[in-house]
Amino acid sequence: MSTRLYRTFQALILALLGLFLFLKLIDGSITLYIHQRFSVLTGLAVLLLILLAQATLAGRPRSFEDGNRGGAPWQNLIWLAVPLAIGILVPAQPLGALAVAQRGIYTRAPLTADAGVEAISLEIPADQRTVLDWIRVFDQSSDPAQYLGEQVDVIGFVYRDSRLAEDQFMVARFGVSCCVADATAIGLPVTWPDATGLVENGWVRVRGRIASLQMNGKNIPGIQAESVETVAEPQQPYLFP
Amino acid sequence: MLEWVTNFSAVFLGIFIEAVPYLLLGTLASGLVEVFMDEETLSRWFPRNRWGGVLIGSLMGLSFPVCECGVVPLARRLMQKGLPVSSAIAFLLAAPVMNPIVIASTYAAFGLGAIFWGRLGLTLLIAVISGFVFSLEEQPENLLRLDTVSSCATTNPVSALGAQSSLRWKLNRVLVTAGGEFFEMGRYLVLGALLAAGLQTFIPQAILTGVGQGSILAVPVMMALAVLLSICSTVDAFVALAFVGTFSSGSILAFLVFGPMVDIKSVLLFSRVFRLKTIVYLVALSFLLTAVAASVFVLVSGG
Numbered sequence: 355m356s357t358r359l360y361r362t363f364q365a366l367i368l369a370l371l372g373l374f375l376f377l378k379l380i381d382g383s384i385t386l387y388i389h390q391r392f393s394v395l396t397g398l399a400v401l402l403l404i405l406l407a408q409a410t411l412a413g414r415p416r417s418f419e420d421g422n423r424g425g426a427p428w429q430n431l432i433w434l435a436v437p438l439a440i441g442i443l444v445p446a447q448p449l450g451a452l453a454v455a456q457r458g459i460y461t462r463a464p465l466t467a468d469a470g471v472e473a474i475s476l477e478i479p480a481d482q483r484t485v486l487d488w489i490r491v492f493d494q495s496s497d498p499a500q501y502l503g504e505q506v507d508v509i510g511f512v513y514r515d516s517r518l519a520e521d522q523f524m525v526a527r528f529g530v531s532c533c534v535a536d537a538t539a540i541g542l543p544v545t546w547p548d549a550t551g552l553v554e555n556g557w558v559r560v561r562g563r564i565a566s567l568q569m570n571g572k573n574i575p576g577i578q579a580e581s582v583e584t585v586a587e588p589q590q591p592y593l594f595p
Numbered sequence: 596m597l598e599w600v601t602n603f604s605a606v607f608l609g610i611f612i613e614a615v616p617y618l619l620l621g622t623l624a625s626g627l628v629e630v631f632m633d634e635e636t637l638s639r640w641f642p643r644n645r646w647g648g649v650l651i652g653s654l655m656g657l658s659f660p661v662c663e664c665g666v667v668p669l670a671r672r673l674m675q676k677g678l679p680v681s682s683a684i685a686f687l688l689a690a691p692v693m694n695p696i697v698i699a700s701t702y703a704a705f706g707l708g709a710i711f712w713g714r715l716g717l718t719l720l721i722a723v724i725s726g727f728v729f730s731l732e733e734q735p736e737n738l739l740r741l742d743t744v745s746s747c748a749t750t751n752p753v754s755a756l757g758a759q760s761s762l763r764w765k766l767n768r769v770l771v772t773a774g775g776e777f778f779e780m781g782r783y784l785v786l787g788a789l790l791a792a793g794l795q796t797f798i799p800q801a802i803l804t805g806v807g808q809g810s811i812l813a814v815p816v817m818m819a820l821a822v823l824l825s826i827c828s829t830v831d832a833f834v835a836l837a838f839v840g841t842f843s844s845g846s847i848l849a850f851l852v853f854g855p856m857v858d859i860k861s862v863l864l865f866s867r868v869f870r871l872k873t874i875v876y877l878v879a880l881s882f883l884l885t886a887v888a889a890s891v892f893v894l895v896s897g898g
Contacts, residue, residue: 364778375612387609389830392616399616402623406777409770433782436789437611440604447601456602457800532830534609535795595833 355428358414365411367434372403374441382589386446388533389594448591449528449537451555454513459526459539461574462493481505485527486593488575489540498575504564506542506577509585512552513541517570523549525560525577530592537592543567543576552582559585599796607792614664614784614827614860619777621665625672626773630765637677645681649726652682653719656690662827663691663855664784667864668776671743674868680735685726687865688881691828691855692718701851704832710844713892714851721852721884728880729873738873780864787860791825813846814889818882821854828855845893853885 375396378384384396475487476494483491485508492498510525518524526541544560545567552558560579567576642648659669670683670690678686691697692714705711732738817838826834831854835847855861857878865874 364774368774368777371615375615378612384612387605388613392613395616396612399619402616402619406619406770406774409767410774413767413771430778430782433785434778436785437608441608444601444604445596447596447598447605449602449605450598452598453602455799456796531833531836532826533613534605535613535791535824535826536834 358416360428360431361410361414363431365407365414367431367438368403368407368410370438371434372400372407374438375403376400378441378446383446385590385592385594386448386534389530391594392532448587449534449539450511451513451526453528453537454526454539457537457539459513459515459524459541461541461543461569462489481507484508484593485510485525485540485542486529486595488542492575499566501564501575502566505561506564507559507561508542508577509557509559509588510541511557511587511591512554513539514554515541515543518543519568521545521547521549522567522576523552525558527593528591529595531595540593543569543574544579544582545576546579546582548582553584557585557587559583603792603796606795607788610788610791610825611784613830614662614788617662617827617829618664618781618784619773621659621661621667621669622773622776622780623769624659624661624665625668625776626769626771628669628672628676629772630769632676634677637673641678641682645727645730646723648679648682649685649723649730652678652685652726653689653722654693655686656693657695659690660694660696661690662697662829663858663861664780664827664864666690667861667868668780671868674739674743679730680732680738681726681730684729684877685722688725688856688877689718689722691861692852693722696829697832697855700829701832704836709896710848710851713848717848717852717885717888718855720888721856721881724884725877725880729876738869740868740870743868780867783863783867784860787825787858787863790859791823794823813842814849814886814893817842817846817850818853818885821850822858824854825858825860826854831855843893844896845889845891848892849885849889852889853881856881856885 375384378387379393379396379400384390384393388396473494475483475490478487483506488506488508491501495501508525510527513524513526515524522543522545524541525544526539528537529540530537544562545565546552546560559582560577561581562577562579564575565578566573568574569576642651656666659666661669666687670678670687673686674680674683692701698715701711701714729735729738820838821831824831824834831851835850838847838850862874862878865877869877
């Protein structure tokens with residue numbers, strides 16, 4: 355492969371990577387891969403990729419006949435084309451019950467040591483708290499029992515945890531600190547008579563009150579459900595602590 | 596599409612997209628060094644003695660905000676400009692933690708406590724010790740791959756083209772150099788991300804976490820996890836937080852110190868620059884020092 359052709363392909367791949375990231379940024383699906391606070395950095399990456407593509411294109415030798423490949427093997431091109439190929443061919447889908455089985459699920463996971471951030475969860479009215487907010491609330495209090503009876507209205511996907519009883523399930527979400535590689539499954543146990551009728555991995559809206567539930571022989575805060583209805587998967591399924 | 600396929604893709608692209616900006620910044624910094632720094636500058640102000648060189652090497656990261664992906668091309672470029680190999684190794688080990696971004700994110704996640712200072716102090720200590728050990732090598736070129744040493748021949752000698760060096764031309768050369776290096780180093784990022792995603796998708800995490808609940812055993816387990824997750828040091832502090840409830844502080848410290856030094860991505864990048872023997876020594880030394888220090892921390896602090 356001549357240097358000119360090689361450089362042309364390099365420029366093409368750089369530009370396509372930039373375009374791919376740009377498209378993911380503007381349609382919002384970038385948050386299916388990384389935490390939203392990195393959007394700016396990704397935008398910077400788009401800019402740099404385009405700049406590099408332009409410079410590589412402009413820096414090509416004039417003729418195609420040049421036999422020297424600039425000392426680099428063509429296989430390099432394949433490697434950098436892999437993320438492009440995977441990104442285009444595989445639809446962006448959030449992690450679900452299969453990943454929970456893989457990684458485990460936590461009913462206690464602060465996901466930040468910054469007490470200031472955690473305290474914000476306390477200020478949110480009870481029925482507007484997400485699964486993550488509730489876990490933070492329990493994490494901050496020395497006696498979760500003070501929350502018994504409070505109204506709960508959360509959305510999550512159904513996960514059947516083997517530690518729970520027949521009439522119980524976990525209402526789960528994934529919290530992403532940086533990128534999907536570190537996604538941590540968090541959940542609240544729910545008591546609901548028709549738990550066995552629910553589809554695993556399906557999204558539900560659970561309304562009820564905080565109650566004390568048994569799990570692994572211990573008493574932990576959970577939800578005594580008053581209603582459980584199936585809902586559509588949210589646009590943004592991940593929670594970002 | 597099959598759930599495991601989309602999970603694999605999500606994790607792989609997550610790692611790649613998260614790391615790409617830092618890799619680009621690193622190659623850009625490397626390009627700037629290539630074009631704007633000449634060999635005399637480096638040898639003029641860089642300290643001659645062993646300890647000085649290694650110490651300065653470890654602190655250089657404070658002016659280069661990159662994570663482990665960006666640091667390798669930069670270290671190689673600096674070595675070609677005359678930076679002693681031992682100092683480059685100290686830089687390589689320390690820079691992923693001793694830089695403004697990582698210091699900020701560690702502070703954001705843990706505040707000004709034992710873990711924050713432990714991370715900075717231990718990283719510096721290990722970098723300096725490792726650098727010193729390698730400075731004992733009489734012929735530093737033996738530590739590097741042959742094509743790293745003779746790389747001056749393949750990169751365009753900018754200094755020789757003095758007359759043509761308008762700023763615009765120089766900036767263009769910076770970009771072209773960066774572009775080439777992005778491809779050269781990028782493939783290791785891709786390979787590392789593929790491996791990490793594969794491990795995450797096919798090996799249940801419970802195998803690791805189940806083993807390491809006890810205080811001291813948790814140390815090597817967290818270090819193995821750091822390698823497996825291969826997360827950029829700029830954000831691994833937040834990831835470590837997820838484990839605070841279940842693992843001892845000493846093992847969390849080991850995760851935060853060892854991860855930026857050695858993981859799937861960085862070892863692959865090292866293989867581009869150093870000989871296998873060097874890499875083995877580097878990894879073994881970092882592993883041992885981290886494990887010992889973290890275990891001491893666990894024993895002293897009671898977990």
